Amino acid sequence: MTxxxxxxxxxxxxxxxxxxTRALKGCDLVIESGETIVLLGPSGCGKTTLLRIIAxxxxxxxxxxxxxxxxxxxxxxxEKRGVGMVFQSYALFPNMDVAQNIAYxxxxxxxxxxxxDRRVTDMLAMMRIEELRHRRIDQLSGGQRQRVALARAIAxxxxxxLLDEPLTALDARLRDELRLEIDQLLRTxxxxxxxxxHDQTEAMxxxxxxxxxNQGQIEQTGTPRQIYxxxxxxxxxxxxxxMNQLSxxxxxGFLTVGSNxxxxxxxxGPAALLFRPEDLRLSAEADAHFTAxxxxxxxxxxxxxxxxxxxxxxSLIARLAPREQIAIGxxxxxxxxxxxxxxxxxPRSGV
Amino acid sequence: xxxxxxxxxxxxGPGRGITFWLQLLITVLLCVFLILPVMMSLLxxxxxxxxxxxxxxxxxxxxxxxxxxxxxxxxxSLQVAFACLACNLLIGVPAAYALFRSPSRASRVxxxxxxxxxxxxxxxxxxxLIVTFGGWGEWRQSxxxxxxxHVLFTLPFMVRSxxxxxxxxxxAALEEAARSLGAxxxxxxxxxxxxxxxxxxxxxxLMVVTLSLGEFNMTLLLHTPLTKTLPVGLAxxxxxxxxxxxxxxxxxxxxxxxxLLIALQRVNGRSR
Numbered sequence: 001m002t003x004x005x006x007x008x009x010x011x012x013x014x015x016x017x018x019x020x021t022r023a024l025k026g027c028d029l030v031i032e033s034g035e036t037i038v039l040l041g042p043s044g045c046g047k048t049t050l051l052r053i054i055a056x057x058x059x060x061x062x063x064x065x066x067x068x069x070x071x072x073x074x075x076x077x078x079e080k081r082g083v084g085m086v087f088q089s090y091a092l093f094p095n096m097d098v099a100q101n102i103a104y105x106x107x108x109x110x111x112x113x114x115x116x117d118r119r120v121t122d123m124l125a126m127m128r129i130e131e132l133r134h135r136r137i138d139q140l141s142g143g144q145r146q147r148v149a150l151a152r153a154i155a156x157x158x159x160x161x162l163l164d165e166p167l168t169a170l171d172a173r174l175r176d177e178l179r180l181e182i183d184q185l186l187r188t189x190x191x192x193x194x195x196x197x198h199d200q201t202e203a204m205x206x207x208x209x210x211x212x213x214n215q216g217q218i219e220q221t222g223t224p225r226q227i228y229x230x231x232x233x234x235x236x237x238x239x240x241x242x243m244n245q246l247s248x249x250x251x252x253g254f255l256t257v258g259s260n261x262x263x264x265x266x267x268x269g270p271a272a273l274l275f276r277p278e279d280l281r282l283s284a285e286a287d288a289h290f291t292a293x294x295x296x297x298x299x300x301x302x303x304x305x306x307x308x309x310x311x312x313x314x315s316l317i318a319r320l321a322p323r324e325q326i327a328i329g330x331x332x333x334x335x336x337x338x339x340x341x342x343x344x345x346x347p348r349s350g351v
Numbered sequence: 352x353x354x355x356x357x358x359x360x361x362x363x364g365p366g367r368g369i370t371f372w373l374q375l376l377i378t379v380l381l382c383v384f385l386i387l388p389v390m391m392s393l394l395x396x397x398x399x400x401x402x403x404x405x406x407x408x409x410x411x412x413x414x415x416x417x418x419x420x421x422x423x424x425x426x427x428s429l430q431v432a433f434a435c436l437a438c439n440l441l442i443g444v445p446a447a448y449a450l451f452r453s454p455s456r457a458s459r460v461x462x463x464x465x466x467x468x469x470x471x472x473x474x475x476x477x478x479x480l481i482v483t484f485g486g487w488g489e490w491r492q493s494x495x496x497x498x499x500x501h502v503l504f505t506l507p508f509m510v511r512s513x514x515x516x517x518x519x520x521x522x523a524a525l526e527e528a529a530r531s532l533g534a535x536x537x538x539x540x541x542x543x544x545x546x547x548x549x550x551x552x553x554x555x556x557l558m559v560v561t562l563s564l565g566e567f568n569m570t571l572l573l574h575t576p577l578t579k580t581l582p583v584g585l586a587x588x589x590x591x592x593x594x595x596x597x598x599x600x601x602x603x604x605x606x607x608x609x610x611l612l613i614a615l616q617r618v619n620g621r622s623r
Binding site: 055057077078079080082083084085087089091092093094095096104105107108109152153156162 | 543
């Protein structure tokens with residue numbers, strides 16, 4: 001079963017609350033039909049407000065526009081937009097059983113009888129919860145509620161599916177499992193999906209494109225790989241994953257950090273070398289880019305997490321294969337396998 | 352998995368100390384103090400001659416006498432109580448919903464003001480009604496005049512009861528979910544808002560009927576000889592007739608009110 005998604009276009013969408021708070025500052029965003037977009041950011045960054053504006057539960061300040069395909073839906077309230085929504089609290093109707101919850105969107109659209117029953121049965125099968133058909137909502141576990149909420153949202157075949165932190169209330173193992181299921185579901189349906197989360201693992205796993213937001217603004221839009229490998233702003237760098245930073249002065253092609261001199265491709269002046277914990281490996285001192293002292297070594301089973309002191313005030317984080325035998329206080333040679341050089345050093349904001 | 356010790360013996364508490372017996376004594380004394388007068392009063396309603404005591408024999412004659420003489424009062428009380436309930440359902444439930452939906456400061460003030468008729472003595476409210484409407488002869492003499500007083504007095508209980516349930520179930524999120532599924536205002540009302548607020552509406556209704564049936568303060572001033580409710584009649588009976596009549600009257604009042612109180616307890620117990 002596939003639904004035909006629509007493209008969603010947001011133009012200059014700002015939102016100022018009645019108390020004067022600017023939750024959103026003029027956002028522009030184009031979401032392709034069938035695409036899965038994840039709005040990612042810390043709490044209070046405006047991602048939920050943006051989702052509610054797309055849903056029609058909230059409206060942009062004058063001058064902002066929301067379009068589904070070519071149609072301007074800015075003035076249309078949620079009940080007329082044909083969207084499906086999954087809420088963080090699930091918001092299942094406690095006065096109805098599972099089947100009635102799923103059928104609700106069909107009931108209010110006056111789809112009745114055999115057609116309604118057939119579609120509810122399809123939904124139950126798709127979510128693999130056939131045995132729950134006549135259960136009451138308060139007899140369901142968190143994961144089951146989540147599945148019912150999803151089924152209810154897609155039963156009426158919405159053009160756009162909106163998910164507001166749907167996995168936040170679940171425990172870690174269930175979250176992983178449902179994340180996979182949601183991913184498969186969205187790909188099967190081919191529906192346009194907009195997913196809000198503050199969890200970057202979730203964002204990376206689900207998104208075709210991630211929209212990183214901060215303080216009511218879009219910081220960067222890109223594929224998970226682009227966001228992780230080439231963060232566009234200082235905020236994205238600090239927010240996504242862990243980024244090591246070696247700052248110092250470049251002269252004649254060498255960056256000086258503490259007692260180390262690292263060859264870099266940069267003009268003279270202040271600069272910072274940025275790299276991920278997994279882009280550092282240990283080597284013999286002769287081949288090393290620089291040397292460091294191990295200050296802590298944590299064993300996680302599937303990897304080792306090292307803290308290294310290079311003689312400057314910033315320590316570095318390294319993620320290594322768990323087989324390495326390393327002692328605290330040991331002097332190690334380090335090779336950076338992939339890095340970025342930043343030369344326009346500004347005071348960093350946010351973090 | 353930790354293993355429970357298999358031979359866990361039944362633990363006995365320490366011997367019952369002096370505090371236990373003291374608490375029991377106080378509880379029993381309180382019960383006797385509270386319940387005994389009620390029991391005596393009820394029994395008096397079935398005693399042929401209370402001054403002679405039970406040796407004079409048990410009879411239902413008093414009960415029949417009260418029903419014969421006061422059936423109009425009893426009927427009026429029920430009429431007022433159910434009319435009052437109808438008004439509360441028509442005004443109180445929508446009012447609670449409106450207060451729940453409105454985030455403005457004004458609605459919080461109204462919520463507080465709603466307690467006023469409860470805080471102000473019933474006599475004062477009644478006097479205010481009489482001062483305002485006393486000159487409107489027909490209106491002053493009709494049972495609707497009492498109804499107005501009862502609605503004023505009971506409305507806050509209905510509104511608060513419904514409002515409490517609406518707030519506790521996160522009705523706002525449920526409504527947003529219903530809207531996202533395409534439900535218009537009436538579809539949300541019928542399928543989501545009312546069914547999920549039913550606990551509060553039922554509890555509020557029982558409360559309203561109970562309060563209206565037992566209301567005395569206001570009704571004493573608002574009634575006319577032709578519009579006498581059950582509690583007012585009861586006061587009359589105790590003041591001017593034989594004790595047995597008043598007691599028989601109390602029996603009838605209990606028969607009406609106790610099932611309501613028990614139902615109220617049940618409903619509140621279930622919603623918790």
